Amino acid sequence: MATLKELSNKEILISSGHRACAGCGFPIIIKQALLAAENPVVVACATGCMEVCTTIYPYTAWKVPFIHNAFENSASTLSGVEAAYKSLSRQGKLDKKIDFIAFGGDGGTYDIGFQALSGAMERGHNMLYICYDNQAYMNTGIQRSSATPRGANTTTSPAGTESYGKKQYRKDLSAVMVAHEIPYVAQASPSNWNDLVTKVKKALAVEGPAFMNIIQPCVLGWKYPSDQSIELAKLAVDTCFWPLYEVEEGEYKLTYRPKEKKPVEDWLKRQGRFRHLFKPENAEILKEIQEDIDTRWARLLAKCGEEA
């Protein structure tokens, strides 16, 4: 557990003045994640909002070494960086403990970077991969990804007279990463900062690969007022759309249980991308979305050994 006092004494390693939208969630995620690190950190980042908003040449918002290579390869790029670290350390050319964090959006992680991520995790590189999951290709203008929730209106799954938006439920990537049997997997949210920071600490402490899936509200893509990002992250957690849990060496643990499990409508109705779901003809879809969350929540509770 970190304390605010403790964290407030640490240097913030992402500077202000970057070009992210007002209210954007990812700068908060970067700040919280880097505050958790005990050692110097080297960051790799996929093409996407995070990269283009923080590195417009000749400026950079990063106070740590940072590399961007392409969209789909932050995991394999960091594999190479970590391999170089191992090699140079073994040869006595480097004598310093360094932590490695890769960032990718959901497009760069769930979809186009999925193979590179899977390969890096399987090979066992000592690195943490953080997916900042804003649930669509936001940088290119809100196209659906496999992380987009069912029913969301995106520019490639638009709601229309014959469509209620995206037809498929989101891919449960955290579960897929658990199936890689890596030492540490967790879901986190910037709304629960202490939980997030603690998980990053744990993830960096394990020997071998770790994966964290962090929900990131997006003002433009989710369509809500820019002062409500953290509230929306909190609602995603409290509706159990985005449960906070961790899997250490295969052992599931729920790290936060809402006092009262709120209906998913409380989260959906605050976002323009789900507005059409509240038309009478889509009532059944809303019901199915709630049932899906209930089923997944019950399954997760069982895995965590929690009472239903």
Place this chain on the structure above:
Amino acid sequence: MSIRVGKTGNEAVAEAMRQINPDVVAAYPITPQTEIVQIFSSFVANGKVDTEFVTVESEHSAMSATVGAASAGARSMTATSANGLAFMWEIVYIAAGMRLPIVMPVVNRALSGPLNIHCDHSDTMGARDSGWIQLFSENAQEAYDNAVQAPRIAENPDVKLPVMVTMDGFIISHAMEVMEILEDEKVREFIGKYVPENPLLDVDNPVTLGPVDLQDWNFEHKRQQAEAMRNAKPVILDVASEYAKLTGRKYGLFEEYKLDDADIAIVVLGSTAGTAKVAVNALRAKGVRAGMLKMRVFRPFPAEEIADALKHVKAVAVMDRSDSFNAVGGPVFVDVRSALYDVDNGPKIVNYIYGIGGRDVTPDHVKTVYADLAKIAETGQVENPLTYLGIRE
């Protein structure tokens, strides 16, 4: 003292990699390159190198991890062929754009489709404008020599560009030949210690690598990249001259074979140069003044030097082991013809596309090219600017 050994091209290149002892190799197997990866794996398994070997899940990740390792400050290598090179395409350009001195042996193989595992140059010719230096090899000896010289070229501060060392799939990669290798310490002394510039792992001096580079600066950076390729030419020659002192084997931008007094000549690269030398010798024995220009350095393209070497020739045939599908001719032809444009009363020039998908090319095939050239030289007339050689039409 060099050591005489019998080695295939793949074995020779793997041996060069062992002697270079890169900090990181990230590679994925593909025919006909696979043996390089296998042999290198055994070097790692038996402690013959200090290399961290990353057994990536694809060529895309091979090049991505190599870019990461090189950015981190490690001397880094990979190797591939054909579809593997195609799969890493996006990152091949990024490696050059980030000015990373990566060395990559490429065992030339036909690019799909249809699927074919045998030699042609369609893979590396497609990457000719990717910003990589390209060194072609006639045999295993040259592949080894090019591989040993490559890090010196790539890492030169005036260059800082990645280098592809190519050899013909199967024809060189899988054929045993007697060749000479250097002692390990001589190679290590020759390539020297790698001193990276602004490495990512220097955490006390953090750098941002691979930023988004928009209208304000991108053009200047691409201009610098173009200049680096120009700078590479003298550096390649300097490195070759130093290597010659060590080995007695002389390398230039290209090899001129009986070209000084030639009336007719072919331009060729790769293993076919060996075949062509046999044809040239046979023709010379009959009093035909035939010559050959074998390209070693295709990128940077030595346009002025080629024009100078060919300007006295009456008729030139450029042999392309890949097609551009541009309805004009192969990639080597287009560049060589362009190089000759400013030569007053320069040679007539024609193109032969040959050896696609591993189709064999014999001295007799090459002799027919010289026969065609002799006719052009005599009449001054070109009937067929483009001929597909050794094909059922």
